[in-house]
Amino acid sequence: MLSLISLQGFAETPAHPSFQALVDATESDGTLVPPPGTYAGPVTITTPITIDGQGSVTIDAGGTGSVITLKTNGATLKNLRLTNSGESHNTIDSGVQVRGDFNVIKDNVIDDALFGVDLQQSKNNIVRGNRISSKPLELGVRGDAIRLWYSFNNKITDNIIRNSRDTVVWYSRDNLIARNDARGGRYSLHFMYAQYNEVVDNHYENNSVGIFIMYSDGVHLKNNYIAHATGATGMGIGFKETSDVVVSGNRILYCATGLYLDVSPFQPDTINRIENNLIAYSGIGVLFLNDWTGNHLTGNSFKGNITQVAVSGGGKTANRNLWQANYWDDYEGFDIDRDQVGDKPYELFSYADRIWMDVPSAQFFKGSPVLEVMDFLERLAPFTQPNMLVRDEQPRMSTAASTLTMETLVPMAAGDADSIDESESPSEQAEQAFDAYKALRESLGR
Secondary structure (H helix, E strand, O other), X not given: OHHHHHHHHHHHOOOOOEHHHHHHOOOOOOEXXXXXXXXXXXXXXXXXXXXXXXXXXXXXXXXXXXXXXXXXXXXXXXXXXXXXXXXXXXXXXXXEEEOOOXXXXXXXXXXXXOEEEEEEOOEOOEXXXXXXXXXXXXXXHOOOXXXXXXXXXXXXXXXXXXXXXXXXXXXOOOOEEEOOEEEOOOEEEEXXXXXXXXXXXXXXXXXXXXXXXXXXXXXXXEOOEEEOOOOOOOEEEEEEOOOOOEEEOOEXXXXXXXXXXXXXXXXXXXXXXXXOOEEEOOOXXXXXXOOOOOEXXXXXXXXXXXXXXXXXXXXXXXXXXXXXXXEEOOXXXXXXXXXXXXXXXXXXXXXXXXXXXXXXXXXXXXXXXHHHHHHHHHHHOOOOOOEXXXXXXXXXXXXXXXXXXXXXXXXXXXXXXXXXXXXXXXXXXXXXXXXXXXXXXXXXXX
């Protein structure tokens, strides 16, 4: 009986000292450097203080709530390990919940936390250099590594994310997302009703989807590396009713679908600019859900894709969009004058019996010898008139050449190729093309 009482008393003793007590004892605008060790959370911070764990302090929430909740402006959390949050999606149990402005969360390890860093109605915060992972749950019920909700002008940079669910930016604008490395999740980055965000130099690999943009205009995606987005819905970059997007300098490799476009651009008189990207070694390079218009694809390189361009959903062509100065590794033409531009247009056709397009379950066999032979026979002796999917009037002869002459492109609408006067010299055409493109860019405020 005595031993049982003593064990019960021991169980009631807190395993770790309270970190909240240290926070409460720190004056506003002060700096807290705790002694090395493990401390008990959860912790709520309501004054602008700096906490520096110097790489030797762990805060353990004990499986309840969020490890740290910031209800202040101007606080800094750095060099801490934040672990063992609760498991409630309703309360968004996180490593750090941010409910203020001008806070800095940097160089922390956030693990065994359902959500990583959650920002709600918060602006001008910095989330930098953190290493974030979720709880060991099924992918769909993990929390998001970084979550922005109605949050503006934040900088999310240089974080390493492993085995979380998504990074989401919802109803948020003017945020910078740069140089993050995310792997082993679902959506590397997911926008919803989020305008004018910039996504630069990120590394997204082995996630179900690279970047998906829904109802979010004015997003810029530049120089990102997206690879191995595979599976039934795997795609590098997807667009859903999204306008005025700039997709430039990205490398999209080994994905089920490189680019996916669904009713984009959505706003009238807008253009999505897809320029200077490498789209390679994927099942489908670019997939249009229908024969929409308003996308300018210029200076891109399409290399090693099983199918370069496809149109589903009853659509017949992707040629209502502008295709110009792209490199196509299946181009069957010559460059007799050696100007790095093909002597005849690149043309891609679709044929009637593309079984993998009409029967979704047949996509499992896409790329197999049987389907490839059937496609070859249909091209050899088609039963019906094929549909022209793509016509690129100025196909480049190399991946390097596709990015060197962007300033001399003619911004003609798809289908206007026949209106070009071929009697003009190449130098006269180039001069006119440059003037027209410059005028268009200036009129759009670019």
